[in-house]
Amino acid sequence: DQQVKQNSPSLSVQEGRISILNCDYTNSMFDYFLWYKKYPAEGPTFLISISSIKDKNEDGRFTVFLNKSAKHLSLHIVPSQPGDSAVYFCAASVSGSARQLTFGSGTQLTVLP
């Protein structure tokens, strides 16, 4: 049973608009969450993270929101750019658990010019 789920396999957004990528988790022990971006033929690249003591973390055009009660996190990209087109993975971890990351299956974001 997947502990981290990304229920939307794909998302298309117009350039300049907001992209919202969603992720749900089931394990209440997760206390650290990360987003990775992956281009074809490359490994995943770390994008942004959030600890469970926060509900929001912002880095430039990227903001991650965490709703612990709903076991839900989201990544907002604004404004979206064509170069943001990639597969986005969310991942979760329990502190002190040998740094194991549990990944979702990814969402393919396409930003249309």
Next chain:
Amino acid sequence: ETGVTQTPRHLVMGMTNKKSLKCEQHLGHNAMYWYKQSAKKPLELMFVYNFKEQTENNSVPSRFSPECPNSSHLFLHLHTLQPEDSALYLCASSQALAGATYEQYFGPGTRLTVT
């Protein structure tokens, strides 16, 4: 070289072959990881090495044998693989301080095809 490098980038092997995947990190990290990514599936953690010691083996079949001679190098030795082992194999590294989680940095992966 910078970041995490992996060789080869592509590998085709028969079920009776023996081959090895190599990973090298130039980030000064102390933890290294092997992941498997099959089509349409999440990344699956295979092995974790912390300061050259294997700390996790997620029920990986013995036909996959990892080796970590030092904190900068990680190998995955392959023998008598099955066609279902065809996948993208990713190496990653991170800092390794107790009780903390640090972001992992990934290599480009080796695309393995077992015929």
